Amino acid sequence: MVKIRADLIIHNGTILTIDDEDSVIENGAIAIESDRIVAIGEEDEIRIKFSATKNINARGGIILPGLINTHTHLAMSIFRGIADDMPLDEWLNKNIFPLEDEFINKNSAYWGSLLSCAEMILSGTTTFCDMYFFEKETGRAAEKIGIRGIIGEGIVAIGESDKAIWNNKKSLTIELLNKFKKSELISIGVEPHSPYTCSADVLRESKQFAKENKLLYIIHLAETKKEFTDFERERGMTSVEYLDTLSVLDENTLSAHCVWMSKDDIKVLKARHVKIAHCPQSNMKLGSGIAPVAKFLKNGVTVGLGTDGAASNNTLDMFSEMKSAALLAKVANLDPCVVSSRETLRIATIEGAKALGKEQEMGSLEIGKKADLIVIDMDKPHLMPVYDYYSHLVYSAKGSDVKTSVINGEIVMENRKLKNIDMSEMMKKVKMISKKISKKDKA
Ligand SMILES: [Zn+2]
Known part of the structure; x- marks a missing residue:
């Protein structure tokens, strides 16, 4: 069978869809074409139908709507x-x-x-x-x-x-x-x-x-x-x-x-x-x-x-x-x-x-919605052991546990590295601005 070509597949993660039923998919994968989610399900099912130019391995982490x-x-x-x-x-x-x-x-x-x-x-x-x-x-x-x-x-x-x-x-x-x-x-x-x-x-x-x-x-x-x-x-x-x-x-x-x-x-x-x-x-x-x-x-x-x-x-x-x-x-x-x-x-x-009036486009991981999602690295002492995903995400996880982020189908951060900006340039510019402000503050 000829496989459908997707731009991106994120796999090997637990998907918390946040759909109406709060469906959770263990060993899940999501296929993304352009800016949209085109398939979501167990990895085996997705792999039979789709192949992708780029694959992201969630390594047992949680895949969550952004x-x-x-x-x-x-x-x-x-x-x-x-x-x-x-x-x-x-x-x-x-x-x-x-x-x-x-x-x-x-x-x-x-x-x-x-x-x-x-x-x-x-x-x-x-x-x-x-x-x-x-x-x-x-x-x-x-x-x-x-x-x-x-x-x-x-x-x-x-x-x-x-x-x-x-x-x-x-x-x-x-x-x-x-x-x-x-x-x-x-x-x-x-x-x-x-x-x-x-x-x-x-x-x-x-x-x-x-x-x-x-x-x-x-x-x-x-x-x-x-x-x-x-x-x-x-x-x-x-x-x-x-x-x-x-x-x-x-x-x-x-x-x-x-x-x-x-x-x-x-x-x-x-x-x-x-x-x-x-x-x-x-x-x-x-x-x-x-x-x-x-x-x-x-x-x-x-x-x-x-x-x-x-x-x-x-x-x-x-x-x-x-x-x-x-x-x-x-x-x-x-x-x-x-x-x-x-x-x-x-x-x-x-x-x-x-x-924001945008629930048709985002907020959950469902076919047809914009591909805005994050991968949480669960391989951390403060997230171990796992009995309840929701509990961990709200009471134990930190922003710094987010490993990868996809927005509008584009990988904007991978392995905690921002793809589209020069961080050191930004930090320098902000420091320059803050120096002017702190001079004034002390005056
Ligand atoms: Zn305000």
Whole structure:
């Protein structure tokens, strides 16, 4: 029998498909043609039908859909560790905003984003969802290294010049749409920063623009107690209710954080089919609070996982984030049964894909989906012995256990070596940028 030629076969691994049945295939193999999965099954079956130009031996490791980081500010990695251990207000207004004004430009946005993309691929992320400035540079960095992502200009537009700022951001968004129109990896979002940093008009008009262009609308929501109490005091409603009065909440809205929620807020999010990007480590580090994830899940609200920026985390390692998500929910509820390892792994993969509206394309390993997958090296003392794959991936594995990564059918990392960038050049550039920042910091 003539075999079908595939571009790539990954074999000799245990496949966790994360499909609807959570099917697991021992001694599995996956055949990839161009950017898609064309076959998945036991290695013997796949070998009878397919041969491939390139074969990757998973050596008994786990083959998993790539992790989906639903909330990032990639270029902020140039500020990693610069302002820790302080309240969000002070962190943002006295540290991050002035630093951004002075040091975020095209050059730092590109190298900071590339640094983050490298860190993400090296720790198992294959798709991100970013909000920041100079996003064209972020898109360029992502395409260079070969990672998939949603990018969008962060919109801070309140007060007298709100409309002018929005108009500028709108044209930047149109530029992004044109620049990445044919991109296999990059798509665009409309991203007002929060209900309190954008005027009602800008929140509404940007939603209208997102609708017209069928784009995801991404916003920070109910992150801090201050936001919650300010809205109650000033408007007599929660920030969720406020956004609902502006009619910007729907199935194409992704809200990051959602920590401070009234009972009715959860009902509103559920009724409007709003998706949530849960960022437990950032919420812990900034002392913001604990998002009621177990309640979201119980109510059928779609929850993805996000690291937030490297300045408030301080890494982009989704394995570490998964562990935090599972543990934090247990301690918050004084109940070890909530947010199980199985649920957590779904949150970091297929549920994240749903949060981004991309579940038809990614989030699980199934025929016809994009070939975005990672191979975990299980031959490590901290992953031995193996009784439960889900348990190991959430509670024991680290980002550095990811050995190989395939995104859009392309091997972007093999045996922990990134294929598309010169790491030493990137490290040098980031060091140069950080030297300027630390001079200023000491002045
Ligand atoms: Zn954020």
